Amino acid sequence: xxxxxxxxxxxxxxxxxxxxxxxxxxxxxxxxxxxxxxxxxxxxxxxxxxxxxxxxxxxxxxxxxxxxxxxxxxxxxxxxxxxxxxxxxxxxxxxxxxxxxxxxxxxxxxxxx
Amino acid sequence: xxxxxxxxxxxxxxxxxxxxxxxxxxxxxxxxxxxxxxxxxxxxxxxxxxxxxxxxxxxxxxxxxxxxxxxxxxxxxxxxxxxxxxxxxxxxxxxxxxxxxxxxxxxxxxx
Numbered sequence: 001x002x003x004x005x006x007x008x009x010x011x012x013x014x015x016x017x018x019x020x021x022x023x024x025x026x027x028x029x030x031x032x033x034x035x036x037x038x039x040x041x042x043x044x045x046x047x048x049x050x051x052x053x054x055x056x057x058x059x060x061x062x063x064x065x066x067x068x069x070x071x072x073x074x075x076x077x078x079x080x081x082x083x084x085x086x087x088x089x090x091x092x093x094x095x096x097x098x099x100x101x102x103x104x105x106x107x108x109x110x111x112x113x
Numbered sequence: 114x115x116x117x118x119x120x121x122x123x124x125x126x127x128x129x130x131x132x133x134x135x136x137x138x139x140x141x142x143x144x145x146x147x148x149x150x151x152x153x154x155x156x157x158x159x160x161x162x163x164x165x166x167x168x169x170x171x172x173x174x175x176x177x178x179x180x181x182x183x184x185x186x187x188x189x190x191x192x193x194x195x196x197x198x199x200x201x202x203x204x205x206x207x208x209x210x211x212x213x214x215x216x217x218x219x220x221x222x223x224x
Contacts, residue, residue: 004156043157043202043214056211090156099145099164102212104156 003027004105006091012111013081020077021108023091031055032074033092033102034066043090049074050096081112116140117205119215127223132190134218136203139184143205143213148177148188151200151217160201161188190220198222 004025013019025032033056034046048056049068063079078085091105118137126132134148144165149157163170163177163186170177176189190197203215 040216041200042216045211048211058211092156096209099162101147101159101162103159104149106156107154 004091004093004103006089006105006108008108009106010109010111012113014113015081015083017081018077018079019081019110020075021089021091021110022073022075023105024073025091025093025103025105026072027093027095027103029093029095029103030071031094031096031100032068032071033094034074034076035090035092035104037088037090037107039087047074047076083112086110086112114139115216116143117203117213117215119201119203119218121218122216123219123221125221125223126193128195129192132188132193132197132220132222134188134190134201134203134220136186136188136215137184138186138205140205140207140213141181141184142207144208145206146177146179146186147204147206147212148175149202149204149214150197151202157202193220193222195222195224 007022031050033048037043046060047066052068065077068074088107090107092102094100094102147162148160150160151157161175179186200217202217204212
């Protein structure tokens with residue numbers, strides 16, 4: 001059983017398109033995250049939701065909009081895709097606490113042409 | 114401003130020997146540190162962690178050492194095995210704040 005799953009695994013699309021990436025966790029965690037790993041392999045947090053509420057919103061363009069329909073799901077919608085959005089996007093989940101550990105999904109490789 | 118740094122982008126170690134991966138941080142308020150391991154085309158997987166109240170945590174072949182005065186932590190893997198070849202990320206957090214990751218070190222174990 002996959003703990004944190006993401007779909008799709010690969011996404012190739014044209015500039016200007018709108019796309020969504022889905023994430024689901026079956027660990028019973030109350031917090032979910034989206035990270036972006038850029039070409040320099042730097043893993044940087046974008047958003048975090050705790051019990052469906054946004055708690056971290058880093059400096060991310062408004063074209064990126066997360067949506068959490070319930071505690072087990074956190075989707076990422078991207079409008080008007082740009083070349084610079086090409087990256088690997090990782091979803092993660094954790095049970096919020098002082099010594100919490102985040103568990104990551106397999107990643108979605110987005111290529112914008 | 115990168116608060117967590119892994120200054121060695123790559124490291125090669127002979128199988129059976131000790132692998133030592135290093136991580137430096139600048140934020141003295143960080144109180145929890147983690148190591149993640151990442152294989153190609155997979156997400157990072159949690160390896161081991163340490164709280165700032167400790168200076169060592171051991172789990173099987175993996176030991177993490179924390180030197181708060183030097184703002185330095187290291188991951189020791191002994192003995193190193195071919196399956197340990199991966200990218201290792203150091204991460205740190207202050208209280209309930211976000212995790213801050215280093216840029217990773219690619220470890221290659223030579224058979």
